[in-house]
Each structure stands twice: as C-alpha cells, then as structure tokens.
Amino acid sequence: MQQFIRQLAQENDFQSTCLLKILRAIQARYFHIPKAAIEQLAPILNIPRTQIQNVIAFYSFFHFEPRGKYDILISSSITDLMVGQKELIAYFAEKLGVKIGEVRADGVVSLNNTSCTGMCDQSLAGLVNGYAITKLTKARIDEIVENVNKQLPLEQWSRDFFKVEDNIIKSGLLLNQKPIQGEALKAALERGLKETWEEISVSGLRGRGGAGFETAMKWHYASEEDAEQRYVICNADEGEPGTFKDRVLLNSYAHSVFEGMTVTAAFVGATQGFIYLRGEYLHLYDKLEAILEDRRKANLLGKNILQHGFDFDIEICLGAGAYICGEESALIESLEGKVGIPRNRPPYPVTSGYLGKPTVVKNVETYFAAANIAIHGGEWFAAFGTAKSKGTKILSISGDCVKAGIYEYPFGTTIQTVLDDCGATDVLGVQVGGPSGTFIANNEFGRKLAFEDLATGGSFIVFNNSRNILDMVHNFSHFFAHESCGFCTPCRVGTSLLKKQVDKIVEGHGSAGDIVALEELCQLIKNYSHCGLGQTAANPVLTTLERYPELYQNMLKKISYEPGFDLDKSLETARRLANRDDAAAHLAQVEE
Amino acid sequence: MNNKSIVIDGKNVPFEDGQTIMQAATAAGIYIPHLCHNPDFTPHGSCKLCTVKVNGRNCSACTFPASEGQNITNVTKELNDDREKITQMLFVEGNHFCPSCEKTGNCNLQAVAYHLGMTDNHFPHFFENREVDASHPDVMIDHNRCIFCTLCVRASQQEDGKNVFAISGRGIEKRLIVNSESGLLKDSDLDVNDCAAHICPTGAILIKRTGYKVPIGQRIFDHAHIDTVTLANEGASHDE
Amino acid sequence: MTNKKVKVATVSLAGCFGCHMSFLDLDERLVELVEHVEFDRSPLTDIEHCSSDCDIGLIEGGVCNSENVHVLREFRKNCKILVAVGACAINGGLPAMRNHISLEDCLNEAYRDGIGVENAQIPNDVELPLLLDKVHPLHEVVKIDYFLPGCPPSADVFWKFLTDLLAGREPSLNYELVHFD
Numbered sequence A: 001m002q003q004f005i006r007q008l009a010q011e012n013d014f015q016s017t018c019l020l021k022i023l024r025a026i027q028a029r030y031f032h033i034p035k036a037a038i039e040q041l042a043p044i045l046n047i048p049r050t051q052i053q054n055v056i057a058f059y060s061f062f063h064f065e066p067r068g069k070y071d072i073l074i075s076s077s078i079t080d081l082m083v084g085q086k087e088l089i090a091y092f093a094e095k096l097g098v099k100i101g102e103v104r105a106d107g108v109v110s111l112n113n114t115s116c117t118g119m120c121d122q123s124l125a126g127l128v129n130g131y132a133i134t135k136l137t138k139a140r141i142d143e144i145v146e147n148v149n150k151q152l153p154l155e156q157w158s159r160d161f162f163k164v165e166d167n168i169i170k171s172g173l174l175l176n177q178k179p180i181q182g183e184a185l186k187a188a189l190e191r192g193l194k195e196t197w198e199e200i201s202v203s204g205l206r207g208r209g210g211a212g213f214e215t216a217m218k219w220h221y222a223s224e225e226d227a228e229q230r231y232v233i234c235n236a237d238e239g240e241p242g243t244f245k246d247r248v249l250l251n252s253y254a255h256s257v258f259e260g261m262t263v264t265a266a267f268v269g270a271t272q273g274f275i276y277l278r279g280e281y282l283h284l285y286d287k288l289e290a291i292l293e294d295r296r297k298a299n300l301l302g303k304n305i306l307q308h309g310f311d312f313d314i315e316i317c318l319g320a321g322a323y324i325c326g327e328e329s330a331l332i333e334s335l336e337g338k339v340g341i342p343r344n345r346p347p348y349p350v351t352s353g354y355l356g357k358p359t360v361v362k363n364v365e366t367y368f369a370a371a372n373i374a375i376h377g378g379e380w381f382a383a384f385g386t387a388k389s390k391g392t393k394i395l396s397i398s399g400d401c402v403k404a405g406i407y408e409y410p411f412g413t414t415i416q417t418v419l420d421d422c423g424a425t426d427v428l429g430v431q432v433g434g435p436s437g438t439f440i441a442n443n444e445f446g447r448k449l450a451f452e453d454l455a456t457g458g459s460f461i462v463f464n465n466s467r468n469i470l471d472m473v474h475n476f477s478h479f480f481a482h483e484s485c486g487f488c489t490p491c492r493v494g495t496s497l498l499k500k501q502v503d504k505i506v507e508g509h510g511s512a513g514d515i516v517a518l519e520e521l522c523q524l525i526k527n528y529s530h531c532g533l534g535q536t537a538a539n540p541v542l543t544t545l546e547r548y549p550e551l552y553q554n555m556l557k558k559i560s561y562e563p564g565f566d567l568d569k570s571l572e573t574a575r576r577l578a579n580r581d582d583a584a585a586h587l588a589q590v591e592e
Numbered sequence B: 001m002n003n004k005s006i007v008i009d010g011k012n013v014p015f016e017d018g019q020t021i022m023q024a025a026t027a028a029g030i031y032i033p034h035l036c037h038n039p040d041f042t043p044h045g046s047c048k049l050c051t052v053k054v055n056g057r058n059c060s061a062c063t064f065p066a067s068e069g070q071n072i073t074n075v076t077k078e079l080n081d082d083r084e085k086i087t088q089m090l091f092v093e094g095n096h097f098c099p100s101c102e103k104t105g106n107c108n109l110q111a112v113a114y115h116l117g118m119t120d121n122h123f124p125h126f127f128e129n130r131e132v133d134a135s136h137p138d139v140m141i142d143h144n145r146c147i148f149c150t151l152c153v154r155a156s157q158q159e160d161g162k163n164v165f166a167i168s169g170r171g172i173e174k175r176l177i178v179n180s181e182s183g184l185l186k187d188s189d190l191d192v193n194d195c196a197a198h199i200c201p202t203g204a205i206l207i208k209r210t211g212y213k214v215p216i217g218q219r220i221f222d223h224a225h226i227d228t229v230t231l232a233n234e235g236a237s238h239d240e
Numbered sequence C: 001m002t003n004k005k006v007k008v009a010t011v012s013l014a015g016c017f018g019c020h021m022s023f024l025d026l027d028e029r030l031v032e033l034v035e036h037v038e039f040d041r042s043p044l045t046d047i048e049h050c051s052s053d054c055d056i057g058l059i060e061g062g063v064c065n066s067e068n069v070h071v072l073r074e075f076r077k078n079c080k081i082l083v084a085v086g087a088c089a090i091n092g093g094l095p096a097m098r099n100h101i102s103l104e105d106c107l108n109e110a111y112r113d114g115i116g117v118e119n120a121q122i123p124n125d126v127e128l129p130l131l132l133d134k135v136h137p138l139h140e141v142v143k144i145d146y147f148l149p150g151c152p153p154s155a156d157v158f159w160k161f162l163t164d165l166l167a168g169r170e171p172s173l174n175y176e177l178v179h180f181d
Ligand SMILES: Cc1cc2nc3c(=O)[nH]c(=O)nc-3n(C[C@H](O)[C@H](O)[C@H](O)COP(=O)(O)O)c2cc1C
Pocket: A206, A207, A208, A209, A210, A211, A212, A213, A235, A236, A237, A238, A239, A240, A323, A324, A325, A326, A327, A328, A329, A361, A362, A363, A364, A366, A531, A532, A533
C-alpha cells in the first residue's frame, strides 16, 4: 500500500489540492481510507492529518471503515420513492443478505441509500462502486445479486445495467444546435473578445445554476481584477434532487460546454479551467477526458489556442458525495482539496476564488448557452423569453408524467404548457426548482417559468393526486439534514430539529402547538443560515404549509401536547431486563 | 482621520475601511452578542449570534464589512428572541449540565444565555453520546460542551503556530478532533501554556486542577453582564 | 390580590429535593406567602393527589421513569400553570448524565456486575416503576408554562416568580436571578 500511495501522490505532484482525487483512488482500491494511508499522506502532501480526516468524514463516498468490494448505493429521492424505492431496496437487502447501511459479513458487498443520483427519468437508479446503474427492477436486482455473489468483475456485468439515456424529449433554441467543434471559439475570436462580451451582454444571459446572476457582469468583474492568474470553473455538481439536464449536456453537448468555458477564459484572461463533476457522474469521466484530449489535439485547448496567443486548459475534478459542493464557494474549497464549507462573503469568487484568485463559476448550461451566443449573437438569444429572463431554459422533468426527460422552453412558458407536453394528468402540484425551490398547487399552473416568477435550476417534479405531499416534505427535510455542512448553528442544528419535527407530525404524533413550533423553526433556519442551503432548507415545509395548512392540521391530534419521543418504546429495555410485561410496564403515548 | 460612519440602532458609529461591523461597534462601545468571534483571530462567522439587520437584511456582524450607508439594527426584540433560540439550539445540541460544569459562571455560552434572558432550552434535546478526553496531564476536553466555534483551532494555528485542533464531520455529526496519531490530546503537541488551551468560550477545553479556584458565586458572570465584560476586554484589545 | 387563596401543588420527580429545600429558604417570607397561598399535593403537606382546581404546579426534577410520567400528567391535568423548577426539570440535569450510557449498562452495573453487589438481580417487582431509556426534561413530555432555572433556584427566584403571579404580573426574572448553576 505504501508504494501505491507514494506513487499516487507523485502522480499528483504532491499537491494537496488533489486530495479528493487521491482519496478517491485509495477508496476505490481498499474500499476505505486506511489509517496508515492518512499517516503516510499527511507529511508528503504537507497538510495536517486532520485535513485528511475532515475530508473523509465530510464526503459521503469516503469511509474510515471498509465498505464492501461491491459498494451499492440506491438513490432515495422522492422520485425514487414514487417507483417503490423502499420495497426494492428492502428486496435488494434481503437477496444480498445484508442490512441497509451495513457491510455483509464476508466483506463482499455493502448496501445503502444515497441522495438523488440525477437519474430521476430512469428510476430506480443507484451506483455500484461509483458507476451509475439505472432502471432497477426486481429482475435486474436478481441479476446483480448473482453477479455480486459470483464476484464477477464490474466490466463483465451486462452493459444494460449501466445504460444512461439522454431522453431529450423537447429541443428548442439551444438543444437544436449541432455546432461544429471549434465553431464558437472561432466565431468569438474573429468577432473580437470585447465584441463577444457585448453579445453576451445583449443576450441578457443569466446564470442557469439557480441564482441567476448576469453572465456578462461576472466576466466583467473577473477580468477587471488585478491578478496574475484567473480561473474558470464549470459547476457540474448538479446535486439538486430532480435535476439531470447537466448530465445530458455533458453527455451530448460537451464540446459546446468546453467551448463556452474557453471563450470565457479568453475574455477574462484565465489559463486554467476546472469542471467540477459530481461523483455520481463518474460514468462520464472517461468520455469527457477523451473529448478534452481531442480538443487539445485540435489546438482548441492548450498552448497558443488557434494561434491567437492565449493558453487555456481544463481539468476534470470529481466530487465525492456532498450536495453543498454545488454552492460556488464550497465548490472552490473542495477543488482546493478541503471540505466543502461555504466561505464568508464578501469577497466573492470573482475577486477572490480558487487559491484566492479571481474566478468565474458558472453552471454547465450557462457555458453551453454562452457558446451558442458566441456563434449566433446576443439578439438571436434575446429574441426568446421575457424582459427579465431572456432565452430558453432546459428542464429536467420527472415524477408523475408519461414522458420524463429533458425539455427546453423559452422563459415565460406556463407550467400548464409544460404539464401538457410531458403528459401529466390529474396533477396535484409541481415542485419547481427541487427541494430548495417552490411547491405550486394545481390552481397556479398559469404561472410562468422565469426568474421573476418561478425560478428553477431545472428541476421539475410532478405529483399527481395519488401522492401525499407530506411524504415529499418528509423526504426533502431528511435530505437537507443529511446534506447540511454543519458550519453554522441555525442550519446544523435547525435542519436536524426540523427533520424531527416533520417526522413527529407526519408520523401522527403532532399536537396543537406543533405547527407553530414548525413554522418558528423554519423561519429561524431560513433567516439566519449562512448559505443558500440553509436559507432554502425550510422551503418544502413553508411552501406547502402556505398552500395546504389543513393538510398539516389534519395530522394533528386534538390534544394540547404529545411527547416527541415514543414513551412506551423508551421502557422497552427496562421491560426486557426486568422480564415484565404487565400493564404498569407500559405507557400510553398520550394520556387517556 | 476619516469621517466615515455607519448607523447602529440610530447611533452614528465611525469606522475605518476594512473594519467589520463588529469591530466598529466594539470600538464605539456597542455590544453585539457573539460566541465564535474573538478580536484576536480571523473571524469565522459560524455561530450566527451576531446577526444584525443591515438595511433590512440579516448579516453576520463579525464578518460583514462596515460600509457607508449602512443602517443597522442590533438590539431589537425580534433579533434578541431569535438569538435566544439560536443559543437554545446550542444547548440542546450538546450536553450542557451547568451545575456540574467547572466553567459555570465563567462561560460565555451561559453568559450570553443569561444576557438574552433564556430560562429553558425550548427545543427537544439530542442527548448525543459525546466523549471526554482526559488523557493530557494538564488539559482536558469535554466534547459534550463544544459548540464548534473553532476558536481553539484558530488560536492554535494563528497564535501558537501549531495545528492541534480541527472540526470534523458533516452536519449534526460535527466533532472536535485532535491532531495526533492516536487522536488523543496527550499525544498532540498541545502545551498547557498554549493560547489554544485557554481560549474556549465554553467548558469544552479545561485546564486541570484549576476549576474551583474561584468559588461559584464569585465568578465573572455571576454579577457582571457579558456586554460590559466583553466591551472592557475586547474594546481594549482593539485599541492596541 | 384576591381573597381566595391560590392553590399550589409541588412535587419532586427525578430530583434531589434541593429545589424544595431552597423553597423553604423563603423562611419568614413563607408566612407572608401562606396568606395568599394554600398548598395542595406536596411533600410539604400530606395530600397524595392533586385537587382538580390547582392554580400552580411547581415541579422539581426530570422524568426518569414511568411513575414520573404519570405524576407529571396528573399535575398537567390539574394545574392551570405548570412550572419546571430547577436544572433537572429544565434539561434533565444531573440524572440525565446517565443518558450517554445505555440503560442496560446502567442497570447491569448497579444490580449485577458492580463491585460489591450481592444477590445480583435486576429488580422486577411489579410495584416498581420501570426506567425510561433516557432522562427527559419536563417540556419534552408535557407542555410547560414557565421555567425557573438554577441548581437550585434561589429562594429569591421563587419569591419573585410567585409574587409576580399573585399580583397578576407576567413573571420575569432579572439578571441576578437567572442562573443555571
Ligand atoms: C446548496 C447549493 C447548491 C448548489 N448547487 C449547484 C449546482 O449543483 N450547480 C450549479 O450550477 N449551481 C449550484 N448552486 C449555485 C452556485 O452557488 C452558483 O450560483 C452557480 O454555480 C453559478 O453559476 P450560474 O451563474 O451559471 O448559475 C448551488 C447553490 C447552493 C446554495
């Protein structure tokens, strides 16, 4: 092992910024990060061992204790639950002979739940040793169990398991483009970088990752900063449950995305770019590497690009299971080989980002759009959309509809139009923008996709009338508590309290004061949290409580108070040890 | 000289470029409740107790730069009620049994709670199982009382030139860890005279055999408010 | 203050009677108090169950066993105002320090494996209340209206609180009276 680690560190130039990459390799080989590896790495990377321990403890895909040789994770987002995730994972566990969350005694296999893997249009999905598997059915599970028990190498498993579909159902302005490799970059260089910036400005392109910051302004700020080095980062963390459009863009439009990054780099004067790819998209890694290599050969990356005297290259960095790393400053910390804790702002990344240098962070779709705008001009793009939200938006549609997949719409399109297109009937409501977004009820379908109305990073989950909204709220509350980075008090403690409070109500133990307590907690988390995660973590409760107060009220018992823990269960140990089961050895949860 | 100023609760407060709201306020004798902030170290911005409203928007005073045109509210019922709830979150997250804590009466967490008029813990307790590390001959860690303010981490790095502590884990699983192969304090290079051994605002890091030198009832916050104590200490350290 | 006396009930659950002792530290002020107050169920009287019209219930100690739950519920049912008195009632206090040890280990240590234990057996008489897994503060089991912190709260705390209530004021404790130790 010593030699393996030494070599690994060497391949990464002993750079501590490569810590995640190094740990990914160790985890893959030893199914955990052995203590000895930590001790060996710390001095040669010149970082304290605690930094390595922190990183292992922070990211879901690193472990101090060995996982199975086959580490199987099953996506447990609301869209997975819709296709019977609970039953299927239980089936899986039973067939494998392992408890959920644990490693089988022979060390061969481990099984657990994981946050949304970005395959909501081909649920039930999961990961085997980091590689995406889709459309899990009992039959497929049986086959996997057989492979595992035979210890068949992953390469020999049926390729069908690993098939990830694009499912582009409705293309629009951008998805219809089939640009020739290099076209955007050449157009930008021919037009002139300043002029291209003006086109971006005219296009009104706002960030597609959620916050909607104007792209031209970000370029401008980053280029203005006085610095000897600048960076361009593509945010492909795509962790918001229900979002999977960046995966499709990277699978089928990667050249355009890289070209958008390269144009950005040329304008702001960056020589190094990164694409921060969520660990769940490991299956795209080799393909993207190959495309980068192609581009280097074509002189679209590397030194003196297209003989225009500028240098730029792109490195792919994989995440390791942490939703918070989609937040741009946490992402930068992660790229620096650290835990993904959002920074204090100001300063913003455009002035002080990666390694303290000016850094542009943009979403995959934003670069994709920018590349096309470089070719076709700003007016072409701005002709679509609304006054405040120009152009089109790519949606990832999942849940209760006939055709889940990728849809592109001009901003300003009504929710009803979208629902009609994807074949959603008997709709109860739609979660727009993922758990951090808004739940809208079926009397609001005249509302529009737009930054000024319903903003969304792309997640669009449909719920029909057979669904219980509280199941969704329950699922999302657990998601946020699990993904909170824990830096600030209101979110660290608050999301866990919120999870408990939602559980209490959903499980039918709520009483008169519990909704007031719930709301109060939500407001605290929302108003006092450090970053967007905490600030939106209460949205599932707040947006549904506002629309369906009676749904919550109906869950409450008509009593003034009920304990938040199970009283009778709390006597279980004592009953067992005293060998009693008489009436006095039990407690009613509420007073009779 | 400069004549830039911000307004805090209706009062004009001068500031210099580069100062945070907290620094300007402290220098002007205005107390903003805080736990993770200590003027001697880089601000951290994690406890959120110092939240003030800047032109209507919540900001952490310890990290947010003061700038012209800021109209800030600090002492309002709304803010103090919410600060109390944030403090209560810290109390239920850890295991704070003040009557059996050596730090009682000298503890900033407790004193902030007193200041905010907190009489109960409001939320359900986590009652998490946390450990005590008594391995070091002179210093002990009681993880039950750690609020993850990172002051010990910062003090060790910035003042002692060491790297004894770190905060590890995600979300509610956060824990203080010690930089030693065994993970024990005795095997770290912490010395009892290190700043990091004395900086803890709570009773999570204690110096052994000193706990009851001052009897309960005669301790710092038994009679003095945290606002006056803090302004006396931290105001002074700013003037240097 | 009205003529009708205010009915006060008190009890110690998982507590040490320290809060009650501190209450008695009211000394001569007790004389003044009983002009306005009549004690119902309390270790100070010998009344075994609360009357249904108690005004104030003062509860010391947290909830550690099934009997505590029953008593607490009796108080909640019969007292208009329920007050958690002292650190143990508010956060479990000293008894709650067993919460980080499993109940099984606690009982085994106390009745089976501990040094000097004879006739090792975990008590199983049906007359005995069973222990809860964890010691809980009162507010996690019933609704609590007021909290008097302190270990114990000083006599002054009781005095200020009760005289406020008797005078029809919203009780409030000034800085010197709020103590967690
Ligand atoms: C908790 C959290 C998660 C986020 N996840 C993503 C993400 O997965 N992808 C993304 O592009 N932006 C994400 N963002 C937004 C980024 O912080 C940032 O605004 C965005 O990457 C900027 O790119 P844009 O301007 O192109 O939208 C997230 C923000 C927060 C607070």
